[in-house]
Amino acid sequence: MFGTDRNLKVLRMKYSTLNFNPEEIKTPCFVVDENLLWHNLEILSSVKEHTGCKILLALKCFSMFRVFPLIRGCLDGICASSPDEARLGREEFQKEVHTFAAAYSENDILDLCETTDHLVFNSFGQLERFRPIVQKRVAGTGRQIDFGIRINPEHSEGAVPIYDPCAPGSRLGVKLAHFREDLLDGIAGLHWHNLCEQDSDCLQRTVKAVESRFGEYISKMKYINFGGGHHITRPGYNIRLLENIINDFQQKWGVQVYLEPGEAVALNAGYLVATVLDIITDSDIVGGSDVVTGSDVVTGSDVVTGSDIVGGSGVVGDSGVAAESATRSGIDIAIMDACVPAHMPDVLEMPYRPYILHSENPEDFPETTAGSQRAAKKYIYRIGGVSCLAGDVAGEYSFDEPLDIGDRLVFTDMAIYSMVKTNTFNGVRLPSIALVKKDDVLAGKNDTLKNDTPERKDHIKVEIVRTFDYSDFKGRLS
Numbered sequence: 001m002f003g004t005d006r007n008l009k010v011l012r013m014k015y016s017t018l019n020f021n022p023e024e025i026k027t028p029c030f031v032v033d034e035n036l037l038w039h040n041l042e043i044l045s046s047v048k049e050h051t052g053c054k055i056l057l058a059l060k061c062f063s064m065f066r067v068f069p070l071i072r073g074c075l076d077g078i079c080a081s082s083p084d085e086a087r088l089g090r091e092e093f094q095k096e097v098h099t100f101a102a103a104y105s106e107n108d109i110l111d112l113c114e115t116t117d118h119l120v121f122n123s124f125g126q127l128e129r130f131r132p133i134v135q136k137r138v139a140g141t142g143r144q145i146d147f148g149i150r151i152n153p154e155h156s157e158g159a160v161p162i163y164d165p166c167a168p169g170s171r172l173g174v175k176l177a178h179f180r181e182d183l184l185d186g187i188a189g190l191h192w193h194n195l196c197e198q199d200s201d202c203l204q205r206t207v208k209a210v211e212s213r214f215g216e217y218i219s220k221m222k223y224i225n226f227g228g229g230h231h232i233t234r235p236g237y238n239i240r241l242l243e244n245i246i247n248d249f250q251q252k253w254g255v256q257v258y259l260e261p262g263e264a265v266a267l268n269a270g271y272l273v274a275t276v277l278d279i280i281t282d283s284d285i286v287g288g289s290d291v292v293t294g295s296d297v298v299t300g301s302d303v304v305t306g307s308d309i310v311g312g313s314g315v316v317g318d319s320g321v322a323a324e325s326a327t328r329s330g331i332d333i334a335i336m337d338a339c340v341p342a343h344m345p346d347v348l349e350m351p352y353r354p355y356i357l358h359s360e361n362p363e364d365f366p367e368t369t370a371g372s373q374r375a376a377k378k379y380i381y382r383i384g385g386v387s388c389l390a391g392d393v394a395g396e397y398s399f400d401e402p403l404d405i406g407d408r409l410v411f412t413d414m415a416i417y418s419m420v421k422t423n424t425f426n427g428v429r430l431p432s433i434a435l436v437k438k439d440d441v442l443a444g445k446n447d448t449l450k451n452d453t454p455e456r457k458d459h460i461k462v463e464i465v466r467t468f469d470y471s472d473f474k475g476r477l478s
Protein backbone atom coordinates (compact mmCIF):
# COMPACT_ATOMS: atom_id res chain seq x y z
CA MET A 1 0.00 0.00 0.00
CA PHE A 2 2.95 2.33 0.44
CA GLY A 3 4.26 1.58 -3.00
CA THR A 4 3.31 4.76 -4.81
CA ASP A 5 3.83 8.46 -4.24
CA ARG A 6 0.10 8.96 -4.41
CA ASN A 7 -0.48 6.55 -1.58
CA LEU A 8 2.17 8.21 0.55
CA LYS A 9 0.69 11.63 -0.09
CA VAL A 10 -2.81 10.49 0.68
CA LEU A 11 -1.73 8.67 3.80
CA ARG A 12 0.18 11.68 5.14
CA MET A 13 -2.82 13.84 4.56
CA LYS A 14 -5.43 11.43 5.82
CA TYR A 15 -3.90 9.67 8.75
CA SER A 16 -1.29 12.02 10.14
CA THR A 17 -2.72 11.93 13.65
CA LEU A 18 -2.98 8.16 14.00
CA ASN A 19 -0.43 5.94 15.68
CA PHE A 20 -1.12 3.19 13.17
CA ASN A 21 -1.65 2.74 9.49
CA PRO A 22 -5.31 1.95 8.79
CA GLU A 23 -4.45 0.66 5.33
CA GLU A 24 -2.81 -2.30 6.99
CA ILE A 25 -5.83 -3.21 9.08
CA LYS A 26 -8.21 -5.91 7.94
CA THR A 27 -11.60 -4.32 8.42
CA PRO A 28 -13.98 -3.83 10.05
CA CYS A 29 -11.85 -3.52 13.14
CA PHE A 30 -11.87 -1.68 16.43
CA VAL A 31 -8.42 -0.32 17.17
CA VAL A 32 -7.72 0.82 20.71
CA ASP A 33 -4.60 2.89 21.28
CA GLU A 34 -3.05 2.33 24.71
CA ASN A 35 -1.28 5.63 24.36
CA LEU A 36 -4.60 7.48 24.29
CA LEU A 37 -5.97 5.33 27.09
CA TRP A 38 -2.91 6.20 29.12
CA HIS A 39 -3.55 9.90 28.64
CA ASN A 40 -6.98 9.45 30.26
CA LEU A 41 -5.59 7.27 33.03
CA GLU A 42 -3.04 9.92 33.94
CA ILE A 43 -5.83 12.46 34.39
CA LEU A 44 -7.87 10.05 36.50
CA SER A 45 -4.81 9.13 38.57
CA SER A 46 -4.21 12.76 39.37
CA VAL A 47 -7.83 13.16 40.55
CA LYS A 48 -7.28 10.18 42.83
CA GLU A 49 -4.02 11.62 44.06
CA HIS A 50 -5.53 15.04 44.82
CA THR A 51 -8.59 13.68 46.61
CA GLY A 52 -8.04 10.13 47.82
CA CYS A 53 -11.25 9.11 46.05
CA LYS A 54 -11.53 5.68 44.47
CA ILE A 55 -12.34 5.27 40.78
CA LEU A 56 -13.94 2.21 39.21
CA LEU A 57 -14.15 1.39 35.51
CA ALA A 58 -17.78 0.95 34.38
CA LEU A 59 -17.63 -2.25 32.34
CA LYS A 60 -20.95 -1.49 30.63
CA CYS A 61 -19.04 1.16 28.70
CA PHE A 62 -15.70 -0.48 28.05
CA SER A 63 -14.85 -4.13 28.70
CA MET A 64 -11.77 -4.76 26.57
CA PHE A 65 -10.06 -6.95 29.11
CA ARG A 66 -6.84 -7.13 27.14
CA VAL A 67 -6.07 -3.63 28.47
CA PHE A 68 -7.20 -4.28 32.04
CA PRO A 69 -3.60 -4.74 33.23
CA LEU A 70 -2.85 -1.17 32.09
CA ILE A 71 -6.02 0.24 33.68
CA ARG A 72 -5.58 -1.82 36.85
CA GLY A 73 -2.35 0.07 37.53
CA CYS A 74 -4.35 3.30 37.97
CA LEU A 75 -7.92 2.51 38.95
CA ASP A 76 -9.33 0.69 41.98
CA GLY A 77 -11.64 -1.83 40.39
CA ILE A 78 -14.70 -2.17 38.22
CA CYS A 79 -18.42 -1.69 38.48
CA ALA A 80 -20.62 -4.35 36.96
CA SER A 81 -24.27 -4.44 35.92
CA SER A 82 -24.73 -8.19 35.85
CA PRO A 83 -23.21 -11.42 37.14
CA ASP A 84 -21.26 -11.86 33.89
CA GLU A 85 -19.67 -8.41 34.04
CA ALA A 86 -18.87 -9.02 37.72
CA ARG A 87 -17.21 -12.31 36.81
CA LEU A 88 -15.19 -10.66 34.06
CA GLY A 89 -14.09 -8.02 36.53
CA ARG A 90 -13.16 -10.63 39.14
CA GLU A 91 -11.26 -12.81 36.65
CA GLU A 92 -9.53 -10.18 34.56
CA PHE A 93 -9.34 -6.94 36.55
CA GLN A 94 -8.65 -8.57 39.91
CA LYS A 95 -9.39 -5.61 42.12
CA GLU A 96 -12.62 -4.35 43.74
CA VAL A 97 -15.87 -5.49 42.12
CA HIS A 98 -19.04 -3.45 42.73
CA THR A 99 -22.34 -4.57 41.26
CA PHE A 100 -25.60 -2.78 40.72
CA ALA A 101 -28.63 -3.97 38.74
CA ALA A 102 -32.18 -2.65 38.67
CA ALA A 103 -33.20 -6.04 40.10
CA TYR A 104 -31.54 -9.40 40.76
CA SER A 105 -32.88 -12.92 40.49
CA GLU A 106 -31.91 -15.45 43.14
CA ASN A 107 -29.58 -17.10 40.64
CA ASP A 108 -27.91 -13.74 39.99
CA ILE A 109 -27.32 -13.36 43.69
CA LEU A 110 -25.84 -16.84 44.04
CA ASP A 111 -23.46 -16.11 41.15
CA LEU A 112 -22.55 -12.72 42.56
CA CYS A 113 -21.68 -14.28 45.91
CA GLU A 114 -18.66 -15.76 44.12
CA THR A 115 -17.53 -12.60 42.36
CA THR A 116 -18.64 -9.29 43.83
CA ASP A 117 -17.34 -7.37 46.84
CA HIS A 118 -20.12 -4.78 46.93
CA LEU A 119 -23.74 -5.47 46.13
CA VAL A 120 -25.89 -2.42 45.52
CA PHE A 121 -29.67 -2.87 45.62
CA ASN A 122 -32.22 -0.79 43.78
CA SER A 123 -34.91 -1.30 46.43
CA PHE A 124 -35.20 -2.13 50.11
CA GLY A 125 -37.44 -5.02 49.05
CA GLN A 126 -34.54 -6.71 47.22
CA LEU A 127 -32.21 -5.94 50.12
CA GLU A 128 -34.54 -7.60 52.60
CA ARG A 129 -35.04 -10.61 50.37
CA PHE A 130 -31.42 -11.27 49.47
CA ARG A 131 -29.35 -10.05 52.40
CA PRO A 132 -29.91 -13.26 54.45
CA ILE A 133 -29.13 -15.43 51.41
CA VAL A 134 -25.85 -13.63 50.80
CA GLN A 135 -24.90 -13.68 54.46
CA LYS A 136 -25.56 -17.41 54.68
CA ARG A 137 -23.70 -18.11 51.46
CA VAL A 138 -20.51 -16.28 52.37
CA ALA A 139 -20.45 -17.24 56.06
CA GLY A 140 -17.25 -19.07 56.84
CA THR A 141 -15.78 -18.59 53.36
CA GLY A 142 -13.59 -15.63 54.29
CA ARG A 143 -15.36 -13.52 51.67
CA GLN A 144 -16.99 -10.28 52.66
CA ILE A 145 -19.74 -8.63 50.66
CA ASP A 146 -20.75 -5.08 51.52
CA PHE A 147 -24.30 -3.96 50.88
CA GLY A 148 -25.31 -0.67 49.34
CA ILE A 149 -28.52 1.08 48.34
CA ARG A 150 -28.97 3.13 45.19
CA ILE A 151 -30.75 6.38 45.91
CA ASN A 152 -32.57 8.62 43.47
CA PRO A 153 -31.44 12.21 44.10
CA GLU A 154 -34.58 13.46 42.32
CA HIS A 155 -32.38 16.00 40.62
CA SER A 156 -32.08 16.06 36.83
CA GLU A 157 -29.27 17.74 35.00
CA GLY A 158 -30.88 17.97 31.61
CA ALA A 159 -29.88 14.63 30.08
CA VAL A 160 -32.37 13.31 27.52
CA PRO A 161 -35.02 11.20 29.32
CA ILE A 162 -33.68 7.77 28.30
CA TYR A 163 -30.30 8.74 29.82
CA ASP A 164 -31.78 10.48 32.85
CA PRO A 165 -32.24 8.16 35.84
CA CYS A 166 -33.94 11.03 37.68
CA ALA A 167 -36.59 11.63 35.02
CA PRO A 168 -40.16 11.47 36.34
CA GLY A 169 -41.27 7.88 36.78
CA SER A 170 -37.71 6.53 36.82
CA ARG A 171 -37.31 3.00 38.17
CA LEU A 172 -33.72 3.66 39.22
CA GLY A 173 -32.87 4.39 42.81
CA VAL A 174 -34.87 4.74 46.01
CA LYS A 175 -36.59 8.09 46.42
CA LEU A 176 -36.56 9.78 49.81
CA ALA A 177 -40.25 9.01 50.30
CA HIS A 178 -39.47 5.26 50.16
CA PHE A 179 -36.22 5.34 52.08
CA ARG A 180 -36.11 2.88 55.01
CA GLU A 181 -33.90 4.16 57.79
CA ASP A 182 -34.92 1.13 59.85
CA LEU A 183 -33.15 -1.16 57.37
CA LEU A 184 -29.84 0.70 57.23
CA ASP A 185 -28.09 -1.50 59.75
CA GLY A 186 -25.22 -3.18 57.91
CA ILE A 187 -25.50 -0.95 54.86
CA ALA A 188 -22.03 0.28 53.92
CA GLY A 189 -22.75 2.62 51.06
CA LEU A 190 -25.13 4.81 49.16
CA HIS A 191 -24.87 5.05 45.41
CA TRP A 192 -26.42 7.33 42.83
CA HIS A 193 -26.02 7.93 39.14
CA ASN A 194 -27.66 10.85 37.38
CA LEU A 195 -25.13 12.36 34.96
CA CYS A 196 -24.37 11.71 31.30
CA GLU A 197 -21.30 13.23 29.65
CA GLN A 198 -21.50 16.16 32.06
CA ASP A 199 -19.20 18.61 33.79
CA SER A 200 -18.52 19.05 37.49
CA ASP A 201 -20.95 21.94 37.94
CA CYS A 202 -23.70 19.36 37.32
CA LEU A 203 -22.17 17.18 40.02
CA GLN A 204 -22.00 20.15 42.37
CA ARG A 205 -25.74 20.78 42.05
CA THR A 206 -26.45 17.07 42.38
CA VAL A 207 -24.42 16.79 45.58
CA LYS A 208 -26.39 19.68 47.05
CA ALA A 209 -29.65 17.92 46.15
CA VAL A 210 -28.44 14.67 47.71
CA GLU A 211 -27.25 16.40 50.86
CA SER A 212 -30.54 18.20 51.28
CA ARG A 213 -32.57 14.99 50.93
CA PHE A 214 -30.35 12.25 52.30
CA GLY A 215 -27.89 14.23 54.45
CA GLU A 216 -28.85 12.54 57.72
CA TYR A 217 -27.92 9.11 56.32
CA ILE A 218 -24.63 9.97 54.62
CA SER A 219 -22.44 10.05 57.72
CA LYS A 220 -23.71 6.59 58.70
CA MET A 221 -22.04 5.17 55.58
CA LYS A 222 -18.51 3.97 54.85
CA TYR A 223 -18.68 5.12 51.24
CA ILE A 224 -20.75 7.17 48.84
CA ASN A 225 -20.61 6.36 45.14
CA PHE A 226 -21.20 9.37 42.85
CA GLY A 227 -21.88 7.07 39.86
CA GLY A 228 -20.69 7.74 36.32
CA GLY A 229 -21.33 10.31 33.63
CA HIS A 230 -18.45 12.56 34.73
CA HIS A 231 -16.71 13.55 31.49
CA ILE A 232 -13.47 14.11 33.35
CA THR A 233 -11.06 13.46 30.48
CA ARG A 234 -12.86 15.68 27.97
CA PRO A 235 -10.80 18.80 27.20
CA GLY A 236 -12.21 21.72 29.18
CA TYR A 237 -13.79 19.63 31.96
CA ASN A 238 -13.47 21.49 35.28
CA ILE A 239 -11.25 19.04 37.16
CA ARG A 240 -10.38 21.51 39.91
CA LEU A 241 -14.07 21.85 40.82
CA LEU A 242 -14.50 18.06 40.81
CA GLU A 243 -11.58 17.69 43.19
CA ASN A 244 -12.93 20.39 45.50
CA ILE A 245 -16.36 18.74 45.59
CA ILE A 246 -14.87 15.37 46.48
CA ASN A 247 -12.50 16.78 49.10
CA ASP A 248 -15.22 18.85 50.75
CA PHE A 249 -17.66 15.95 50.73
CA GLN A 250 -15.23 13.46 52.25
CA GLN A 251 -14.18 15.91 54.91
CA LYS A 252 -17.71 16.99 55.77
CA TRP A 253 -19.23 13.52 56.04
CA GLY A 254 -16.23 11.33 56.89
CA VAL A 255 -16.90 8.90 54.03
CA GLN A 256 -14.92 7.43 51.13
CA VAL A 257 -16.05 8.78 47.75
CA TYR A 258 -16.15 6.52 44.72
CA LEU A 259 -16.62 7.51 41.09
CA GLU A 260 -17.50 4.93 38.45
CA PRO A 261 -16.99 6.52 35.04
CA GLY A 262 -16.98 4.53 31.84
CA GLU A 263 -16.61 7.11 29.11
CA ALA A 264 -13.96 9.13 30.91
CA VAL A 265 -11.69 6.08 31.03
CA ALA A 266 -11.67 5.28 27.33
CA LEU A 267 -12.86 8.56 25.78
CA ASN A 268 -11.28 9.10 22.37
CA ALA A 269 -9.02 6.09 22.89
CA GLY A 270 -10.26 3.91 20.04
CA TYR A 271 -11.42 3.79 16.46
CA LEU A 272 -13.59 1.71 14.21
CA VAL A 273 -11.81 1.26 10.90
CA ALA A 274 -13.98 0.36 7.92
CA THR A 275 -13.40 0.00 4.19
CA VAL A 276 -15.43 1.48 1.36
CA LEU A 277 -16.96 -1.40 -0.59
CA ASP A 278 -19.00 0.51 -3.13
CA ILE A 279 -19.85 4.01 -4.28
CA ILE A 280 -23.38 4.61 -5.49
CA THR A 281 -24.39 7.84 -7.13
CA ASP A 282 -27.88 9.21 -6.92
CA SER A 283 -28.19 8.89 -10.68
CA ASP A 284 -27.57 5.16 -10.23
CA ILE A 285 -30.40 4.95 -7.75
CA VAL A 286 -32.98 6.65 -9.94
CA GLY A 287 -31.96 4.48 -12.84
CA GLY A 288 -29.90 7.01 -14.78
CA SER A 289 -27.40 5.51 -17.17
CA ASP A 290 -24.55 7.95 -16.59
CA VAL A 291 -22.65 6.80 -13.60
CA VAL A 292 -21.23 9.93 -12.04
CA THR A 293 -18.95 9.88 -9.07
CA GLY A 294 -18.07 12.65 -6.69
CA SER A 295 -14.95 13.46 -8.65
CA ASP A 296 -16.88 13.81 -11.91
CA VAL A 297 -19.30 16.16 -10.30
CA VAL A 298 -16.85 18.71 -9.02
CA THR A 299 -15.03 18.80 -12.32
CA GLY A 300 -18.07 20.19 -13.99
CA SER A 301 -20.75 17.61 -14.64
CA ASP A 302 -24.32 18.91 -14.69
CA VAL A 303 -25.59 16.21 -12.41
CA VAL A 304 -26.95 17.53 -9.15
CA THR A 305 -25.03 15.97 -6.32
CA GLY A 306 -25.03 16.04 -2.58
CA SER A 307 -22.85 19.12 -2.57
CA ASP A 308 -25.60 21.01 -4.32
CA ILE A 309 -28.24 20.29 -1.78
CA VAL A 310 -26.37 20.65 1.46
CA GLY A 311 -27.83 23.52 3.36
CA GLY A 312 -31.12 23.17 1.56
CA SER A 313 -34.26 21.76 3.07
CA GLY A 314 -33.85 18.86 5.43
CA VAL A 315 -30.93 20.31 7.31
CA VAL A 316 -30.46 18.24 10.40
CA GLY A 317 -28.43 18.71 13.49
CA ASP A 318 -26.05 16.24 15.00
CA SER A 319 -28.66 14.22 16.78
CA GLY A 320 -30.89 12.23 14.56
CA VAL A 321 -28.68 12.92 11.59
CA ALA A 322 -28.40 9.31 10.57
CA ALA A 323 -32.13 8.65 10.51
CA GLU A 324 -32.95 11.86 8.66
CA SER A 325 -30.06 11.89 6.25
CA ALA A 326 -30.86 8.34 5.21
CA THR A 327 -33.89 9.70 3.40
CA ARG A 328 -32.55 12.69 1.47
CA SER A 329 -31.85 12.14 -2.20
CA GLY A 330 -29.20 13.55 -4.45
CA ILE A 331 -26.14 12.53 -2.47
CA ASP A 332 -23.47 10.09 -3.51
CA ILE A 333 -23.41 7.11 -1.19
CA ALA A 334 -20.47 5.13 0.06
CA ILE A 335 -21.23 1.67 1.40
CA MET A 336 -18.70 0.42 3.91
CA ASP A 337 -17.99 -3.01 5.33
CA ALA A 338 -19.17 -1.91 8.78
CA CYS A 339 -22.79 -1.84 9.88
CA VAL A 340 -24.19 1.00 11.96
CA PRO A 341 -26.89 -0.93 13.89
CA ALA A 342 -24.54 -3.88 14.50
CA HIS A 343 -21.16 -2.21 15.06
CA MET A 344 -22.00 1.23 16.43
CA PRO A 345 -25.64 0.95 17.55
CA ASP A 346 -25.43 4.06 19.76
CA VAL A 347 -25.27 6.15 16.59
CA LEU A 348 -28.91 5.18 16.04
CA GLU A 349 -29.88 4.77 19.69
CA MET A 350 -28.54 7.97 21.25
CA PRO A 351 -28.58 9.18 18.43
CA TYR A 352 -25.37 10.96 17.42
CA ARG A 353 -23.18 11.61 14.41
CA PRO A 354 -19.81 9.86 14.68
CA TYR A 355 -16.75 11.68 13.40
CA ILE A 356 -14.74 10.22 10.53
CA LEU A 357 -11.11 11.23 10.57
CA HIS A 358 -10.28 14.03 8.13
CA SER A 359 -13.86 14.61 7.12
CA GLU A 360 -16.17 17.52 7.68
CA ASN A 361 -19.86 17.81 8.32
CA PRO A 362 -21.32 19.46 5.21
CA GLU A 363 -23.99 20.94 7.45
CA ASP A 364 -21.31 23.07 9.08
CA PHE A 365 -20.97 24.96 5.80
CA PRO A 366 -24.42 26.29 4.96
CA GLU A 367 -24.97 28.13 1.74
CA THR A 368 -24.11 31.81 2.07
CA THR A 369 -24.64 33.14 -1.41
CA ALA A 370 -26.22 31.40 -4.34
CA GLY A 371 -23.81 29.12 -6.07
CA SER A 372 -20.97 29.64 -3.61
CA GLN A 373 -18.83 26.78 -2.43
CA ARG A 374 -20.48 25.52 0.72
CA ALA A 375 -18.08 23.04 2.17
CA ALA A 376 -14.33 23.39 2.51
CA LYS A 377 -14.11 19.76 1.51
CA LYS A 378 -15.84 19.24 -1.78
CA TYR A 379 -16.64 15.57 -2.02
CA ILE A 380 -19.76 14.72 -0.09
CA TYR A 381 -21.02 11.24 0.65
CA ARG A 382 -23.66 9.63 2.73
CA ILE A 383 -21.84 6.82 4.52
CA GLY A 384 -23.90 3.68 4.97
CA GLY A 385 -23.39 0.12 6.11
CA VAL A 386 -23.93 -3.34 4.69
CA SER A 387 -27.17 -4.34 6.39
CA CYS A 388 -30.76 -4.39 5.12
CA LEU A 389 -31.81 -1.56 7.43
CA ALA A 390 -32.68 1.54 5.43
CA GLY A 391 -31.38 3.61 8.30
CA ASP A 392 -28.00 1.85 8.38
CA VAL A 393 -26.37 5.23 7.83
CA ALA A 394 -23.69 7.01 9.85
CA GLY A 395 -24.37 10.40 8.31
CA GLU A 396 -23.14 12.72 5.56
CA TYR A 397 -19.49 13.59 5.34
CA SER A 398 -17.32 15.68 3.04
CA PHE A 399 -13.74 14.87 2.07
CA ASP A 400 -10.90 16.59 0.25
CA GLU A 401 -10.72 13.85 -2.34
CA PRO A 402 -13.29 11.55 -3.84
CA LEU A 403 -13.70 8.26 -2.03
CA ASP A 404 -12.54 5.15 -3.84
CA ILE A 405 -13.45 1.55 -3.32
CA GLY A 406 -10.91 0.20 -0.84
CA ASP A 407 -10.44 3.50 1.01
CA ARG A 408 -10.39 3.30 4.76
CA LEU A 409 -12.86 5.24 6.91
CA VAL A 410 -11.65 5.81 10.45
CA PHE A 411 -14.48 6.49 12.89
CA THR A 412 -13.17 8.11 16.05
CA ASP A 413 -14.12 7.64 19.71
CA MET A 414 -15.32 4.10 19.14
CA ALA A 415 -13.84 2.41 22.22
CA ILE A 416 -16.78 3.41 24.40
CA TYR A 417 -20.29 1.95 24.21
CA SER A 418 -19.63 0.31 20.85
CA MET A 419 -17.43 -2.77 21.33
CA VAL A 420 -19.67 -3.74 24.26
CA LYS A 421 -22.84 -3.28 22.21
CA THR A 422 -22.04 -5.01 18.93
CA ASN A 423 -24.37 -7.66 17.57
CA THR A 424 -24.56 -9.90 14.52
CA PHE A 425 -27.75 -8.48 12.96
CA ASN A 426 -28.01 -9.73 9.35
CA GLY A 427 -25.27 -12.21 10.19
CA VAL A 428 -22.82 -9.37 9.79
CA ARG A 429 -19.50 -10.39 11.26
CA LEU A 430 -18.31 -8.68 14.43
CA PRO A 431 -15.41 -6.26 13.95
CA SER A 432 -12.01 -7.59 14.97
CA ILE A 433 -10.35 -5.99 17.96
CA ALA A 434 -6.82 -4.63 17.69
CA LEU A 435 -4.44 -2.83 19.99
CA VAL A 436 -1.72 -0.24 19.53
CA LYS A 437 0.58 -0.87 22.45
CA LYS A 438 1.91 1.97 24.55
CA ASP A 439 5.50 0.78 24.57
CA ASP A 440 5.55 0.44 20.81
CA VAL A 441 4.35 4.00 20.37
CA LEU A 442 6.92 5.30 22.83
CA ALA A 443 9.65 3.33 21.08
CA GLY A 444 8.44 4.70 17.75
CA LYS A 445 8.75 8.25 19.03
CA ASN A 446 12.35 7.63 19.98
CA ASP A 447 13.42 6.12 16.73
CA THR A 448 15.19 8.05 14.04
CA LEU A 449 12.15 8.44 11.82
CA LYS A 450 10.19 11.63 11.98
CA ASN A 451 7.01 11.52 14.03
CA ASP A 452 3.68 11.13 12.34
CA THR A 453 4.95 9.87 9.04
CA PRO A 454 3.62 6.76 7.39
CA GLU A 455 7.12 5.31 7.69
CA ARG A 456 7.00 5.67 11.47
CA LYS A 457 3.58 4.10 11.60
CA ASP A 458 5.04 1.13 9.77
CA HIS A 459 7.28 0.60 12.77
CA ILE A 460 4.40 0.53 15.21
CA LYS A 461 2.90 -2.89 15.44
CA VAL A 462 -0.82 -3.26 15.75
CA GLU A 463 -1.65 -6.38 17.69
CA ILE A 464 -4.77 -8.14 16.48
CA VAL A 465 -6.26 -9.16 19.79
CA ARG A 466 -9.36 -10.96 18.54
CA THR A 467 -10.99 -11.93 15.29
CA PHE A 468 -14.47 -13.36 14.89
CA ASP A 469 -15.94 -15.89 12.51
CA TYR A 470 -19.05 -17.86 11.66
CA SER A 471 -18.91 -19.74 14.97
CA ASP A 472 -19.50 -16.49 16.90
CA PHE A 473 -22.68 -15.91 14.89
CA LYS A 474 -23.91 -19.47 15.13
CA GLY A 475 -22.82 -19.84 18.75
CA ARG A 476 -25.39 -17.38 20.04
CA LEU A 477 -28.26 -19.04 18.22
CA SER A 478 -29.67 -22.52 18.27
Ligand SMILES: Cc1ncc(COP(=O)(O)O)c(C=O)c1O
Pocket residue numbers: 058060061079100193195196197227228229230260261262263264
Ligand atom coordinates in the same frame (compact mmCIF):
# COMPACT_ATOMS: atom_id res chain seq x y z
C1 LIG B 1 -24.94 3.10 37.41
C2 LIG B 1 -23.99 3.59 36.37
N1 LIG B 1 -22.70 3.77 36.70
C3 LIG B 1 -21.80 4.19 35.79
C4 LIG B 1 -22.16 4.45 34.48
C5 LIG B 1 -21.11 4.90 33.50
O1 LIG B 1 -21.41 6.13 32.94
P1 LIG B 1 -20.44 6.84 31.92
O2 LIG B 1 -19.94 5.83 30.97
O3 LIG B 1 -21.29 7.86 31.28
O4 LIG B 1 -19.35 7.47 32.74
C6 LIG B 1 -23.49 4.28 34.10
C7 LIG B 1 -23.92 4.54 32.72
O5 LIG B 1 -25.04 4.40 32.33
C8 LIG B 1 -24.44 3.84 35.07
O6 LIG B 1 -25.73 3.63 34.74
